[in-house]
Amino acid sequence: MSTTARSEDAPAAGEVAGRLREAGFVRLVGAATGDALAASGVLARALADCDRPFQVSVADLPADTERATDADLTVAVGRADPVADCSIAAGAEPASETAFAVARELDADPDVALALAGTVADGRAVGGSVAEAAEASGLERRPGVAVPTTDLVDGLAHSTLVHAPFSGDRLAVAAALDGAGIDADGPADGSDPVVDATSLDESARRRVASLVALRTVGDDACPPRGGHAVERALRPFDGGPFATVGGYADVLDAVARERPGTGVALALGHDVGEAALDAWRSHARRAHAAVADATTGRYDGLFVARAETADAPVGTLARLVHDYRSPEPVTLAVTEGAAALVADDRDLEPVLSTAAEGVDGTAAATGTTGRARFDVETGAVITAVREAL
Structure with missing residues (x-):
């Protein structure tokens, strides 16, 4: 029903x-x-x-x-x-x-x-x-990028505010930073390279911001809306329990979807920062892998990203594909049993309501975003959404 x-x-x-x-x-x-x-x-x-x-x-x-x-x-x-x-x-x-x-x-x-x-x-x-x-209250914006960690390599590799060629890959982030004149330290034990963001001067922080913007929206495949979306990751506010307020936002969004109990504890002010960061990293790795591996299709007014794995976080997948890949005003991310929809400026409630009825699923929408659950083949969901649009 x-x-x-x-x-x-x-x-x-x-x-x-x-x-x-x-x-x-x-x-x-x-x-x-x-x-x-x-x-x-x-x-x-x-x-x-x-x-x-x-x-x-x-x-x-x-x-x-x-x-x-x-x-x-x-x-x-x-x-x-x-x-x-x-x-x-x-x-x-x-x-x-x-x-x-x-x-x-x-x-x-x-x-x-x-x-x-x-x-x-x-x-x-x-x-x-x-x-x-x-x-x-004194929360001020500064040059640089919005990440929750003081290690810039970790922060950029796992940020879900952007999707760039280096997303999900610490070594690729380190190489990109090196190209911008910012050296990543390679620990003697052979573990992942790190960049201490607190040690960067204003000029270096501006270079990092430029790097992220260019690598994220400089690709011809990125739609114009990507230029607006990437702004969330730039000129962050300092403050909160993490390195930046924008990083805090990224963690909140990830734990809400990945580990809601930890998310509630974080929002209530409890000391669960490390657990929240672990959930954020796990969520980000799967989300960026899903964007990279998704099978895509373009229809009149709709762009579809079909995830290759059942555990893909479809809500974050839909947002990242819509912001940085989709040439259409509505984007559908779908995997086995679950789907998410994002639109530029369209109320998705009637669309999802009609589509859910067509596949006997369950759905909810607020404005330009929505989620659905179903027990049919993903092809049937794609068809139902296309018809509802």
Whole structure:
């Protein structure tokens, strides 16, 4: 049976805050995205400041969430959910932006770096009240690239903010940096080369940023939208629990999809940084391998990337292919049993709803992104999406 979350008008921050004040126990149900995870963390920390009991969970689809908990108020975060009492979906603004406003309405002091990381993970230009709060709190942008680690080789090899020829390959990153005049140190034990980003001066950081931009969008196969997408990885904000806020965003998005329990702990401020980085690296390696190995097809208005392995992270695959490979306005990434859809500026809810009904699957969409699960051949899913478009 097809079940697709329907979009709804997002409630105002003051309205959500009022309902949170009245609830004895709050259940936050986040989508498996960096923005939704960050927004859930902002709301949960605000509830903790108010001594309000809460539970946080993250799931790919609304149908995956556990409904047994007896909560006075269930809030869906990052997408609409017809079962929730209210939803903070990523619509006109990122969910993190709305959550930040809700936390302020509750007289809490929201974590600016976490909210800012959520807006970066959302993929749109950073602005609004979160950007203003970041500036007021002293979070500043600097030349260079947004990675979560001080080792630049590690950071660039596993970044999912970009897809470049060196992505997923530490040795290729080291060679590219060497070509830009930045030497990677080869440890005496023969382990992977490293570059200490904290040791680079402003000129070197600018060279790294130029290298990443050119290697990412300089290929003729990269669509024009890639020039906008790569900006998320450039001129990062300093701050947060990782080397940069943009790196924080990258880790949040990866752990939300890869290891949601660790993601929730990270968003709540617990000391799980190393576990989160391990999940981020694993997710990135599989995502970049999936982009490199995918079988692609181009149709009228749709670009399809069919993953070669069943464990390919289709959400990240769809985003990377759409940003840096797809010549069409809608991109579908599909593997055995799962699919993800990304569009330039089209509401995908009716598309995924129709496609899911056609294959008796389950789907959810928020604006220009969506996920689906099914139990048919991938060819049938591709056909259903083409017909729905």
